[in-house]
Amino acid sequence: MLKPTPAIDGIYEILKEEILDLLLIPEQILSENDLCKRFGVSRTPIRSVLQHLAQDGLVSIEPYKGSFITKMDFTIIKQQIYQRKAIEYMVIRDFMKRKDLVAIEELRFCIRSQEAIVKQHGIKEEFYEFDSKFHSIMFREVGVPFLWDQIQALECNYSRFRKLDIIEQENRSDIIEEHDKLLHIIENHQFDQLEDMITYHLDGGIRRLGDKMTTKYLTFFTDNSFQDIQ
Amino acid sequence: MLKPTPAIDGIYEILKEEILDLLLIPEQILSENDLCKRFGVSRTPIRSVLQHLAQDGLVSIEPYKGSFITKMDFTIIKQQIYQRKAIEYMVIRDFMKRKDLVAIEELRFCIRSQEAIVKQHGIKEEFYEFDSKFHSIMFREVGVPFLWDQIQALECNYSRFRKLDIIEQENRSDIIEEHDKLLHIIENHQFDQLEDMITYHLDGGIRRLGDKMTTKYLTFFTDNSFQDIQ
DNA sequence: TGCACTTAACTTGTATACAAATCATGTTTT
DNA sequence: AAAACATGATTTGTATACAAGTTAAGTGCA
Numbered sequence: 001m002l003k004p005t006p007a008i009d010g011i012y013e014i015l016k017e018e019i020l021d022l023l024l025i026p027e028q029i030l031s032e033n034d035l036c037k038r039f040g041v042s043r044t045p046i047r048s049v050l051q052h053l054a055q056d057g058l059v060s061i062e063p064y065k066g067s068f069i070t071k072m073d074f075t076i077i078k079q080q081i082y083q084r085k086a087i088e089y090m091v092i093r094d095f096m097k098r099k100d101l102v103a104i105e106e107l108r109f110c111i112r113s114q115e116a117i118v119k120q121h122g123i124k125e126e127f128y129e130f131d132s133k134f135h136s137i138m139f140r141e142v143g144v145p146f147l148w149d150q151i152q153a154l155e156c157n158y159s160r161f162r163k164l165d166i167i168e169q170e171n172r173s174d175i176i177e178e179h180d181k182l183l184h185i186i187e188n189h190q191f192d193q194l195e196d197m198i199t200y201h202l203d204g205g206i207r208r209l210g211d212k213m214t215t216k217y218l219t220f221f222t223d224n225s226f227q228d229i230q
Numbered sequence: 231m232l233k234p235t236p237a238i239d240g241i242y243e244i245l246k247e248e249i250l251d252l253l254l255i256p257e258q259i260l261s262e263n264d265l266c267k268r269f270g271v272s273r274t275p276i277r278s279v280l281q282h283l284a285q286d287g288l289v290s291i292e293p294y295k296g297s298f299i300t301k302m303d304f305t306i307i308k309q310q311i312y313q314r315k316a317i318e319y320m321v322i323r324d325f326m327k328r329k330d331l332v333a334i335e336e337l338r339f340c341i342r343s344q345e346a347i348v349k350q351h352g353i354k355e356e357f358y359e360f361d362s363k364f365h366s367i368m369f370r371e372v373g374v375p376f377l378w379d380q381i382q383a384l385e386c387n388y389s390r391f392r393k394l395d396i397i398e399q400e401n402r403s404d405i406i407e408e409h410d411k412l413l414h415i416i417e418n419h420q421f422d423q424l425e426d427m428i429t430y431h432l433d434g435g436i437r438r439l440g441d442k443m444t445t446k447y448l449t450f451f452t453d454n455s456f457q458d459i460q
Numbered sequence: 461t462g463c464a465c466t467t468a469a470c471t472t473g474t475a476t477a478c479a480a481a482t483c484a485t486g487t488t489t490t
Numbered sequence: 491a492a493a494a495c496a497t498g499a500t501t502t503g504t505a506t507a508c509a510a511g512t513t514a515a516g517t518g519c520a
Contacts, residue, residue, distance in 0.1 A: 292502085
């Protein structure tokens with residue numbers, strides 16, 4: 001008795017992943033009829049999926065015109081990074097107070113796993129699964145596991161931005177180093193250094209991508225994305 | 231050229247408001263055919279609306295059984311309050327650093343307006359609009375207005391919880407007092423007192439509702455809501 | 461050549477018919 | 491009487507036909 005799920009869910013997951021992985025790029029057209037042929041279903045379930053994706057902010061449906069992949073909005077991405085800084089700061093701070101040695105070992109295991117993957121030139125996606133695991137452990141221990149899931153589900157735009165970072169970067173030793181420093185701060189209860197480290201860590205994507213946002217990938221972002229850069 | 235919007239949006243807004251205002255209460259059945267008759271449209275747009283509401287977490291669609299209003303999950307509400315504490319703490323702290331006298335006057339105006347509404351026994355909803363305004367001003371000034379909108383849109387469960395608080399409470403002088411204290415902290419840059427005040431303010435709903443959650447309104451919450459209360 | 465209109469081929473929006481699963485009721489059987 | 495079965499009403503899921511709007515190509519006219 002697993003799932004009495006209709007066909008909709010599977011199609012939604014497939015398309016969402018293709019969008020987040022940038023296999024379907026911004027402004028690309030998603031014709032309902034094309035999707036019908038591809039998945040072998042009628043327009044009804046396809047329309048449900050598109051409306052779902054539109055609610056996620058990944059697709060824009062323009063009545064009587066067409067549906068297409070949305071651009072990323074950097075002004076929103078910046079605010080979502082601000083949000084993650086705020087939540088993650090409080091989560092890690094509260095986690096530090098707990099002094100849970102078992103959970104700290106879990107964190108260390110994530111970092112060691114990432115080191116192994118880098119050494120063996122493993123798969124990028126696996127590396128980033130341990131990156132997510134590292135952060136989610138602390139959300140769980142502090143008692144707000146739902147917030148981690150919510151952040152993940154909500155930050156669709158940020159996920160695509162992060163994908164760009166993954167595509168471009170080869171050397172991931174800097175992220176391991178940052179996690180190492182975070183772990184050191186946690187183990188030694190250096191509350192005064194926490195916020196700066198989190199800020200540096202979460203700004204990493206912007207720092208690494210740099211100019212590529214306004215050159216190579218300019219067309220992926222909305223027009224107003226880089227207007228008010230101070 | 232305002233909106234080429236189909237009929238869906240209007241129906242969605244109406245139903246959403248009725249749910250958030252608890253005119254439609256948890257476990258109540260939403261029959262597609264009934265809604266068709268009520269709004270004078272076919273099942274197609276009604277189904278779109280229900281799926282949208284399901285994505286908001288306000289409606290549960292059980293295939294081949296029926297659709298009904300979801301219960302509130304207090305374990306999630308607590309985590310969302312935690313989230314608001316984290317974000318609001320950082321927003322207000324950054325706002326304090328700015329020392330923007332004009333914006334501070336805006337805050338004062340909100341409090342004065344609330345006082346006037348209470349004195350004249352004005353409409354509850356108006357009072358809470360100024361409550362939202364008070365907080366949104368600081369989000370705007372710090373440069374993260376989107377986050378306020380996102381929090382508002384996302385916390386559907388929390389909105390219903392807040393509605394219970396509004397229904398039950400008559401005297402709102404405590405909220406005015408809390409805003410007054412917050413303003414005092416902001417004006418005098420008392421960074422060390424900020425977090426405690428925010429925590430107290432955002433825990434207000436739980437504090438005021440108290441036992442009513444587990445008695446009068448018990449059936450509005452999911453079964454696991456009050457299992458792990460420490 | 462250039463402009464204006466028509467028309468046809470798209471797009472998404474809506475209504476309807478039917479399929480599939482569930483549930484409650486009544487009947488039959490034991 | 492009680493349990494098993496059958497049946498019909500009700501639910502949501504899907505496919506299809508048609509409506510409405512958009513776009514672009516083409517055609518006719520000046």
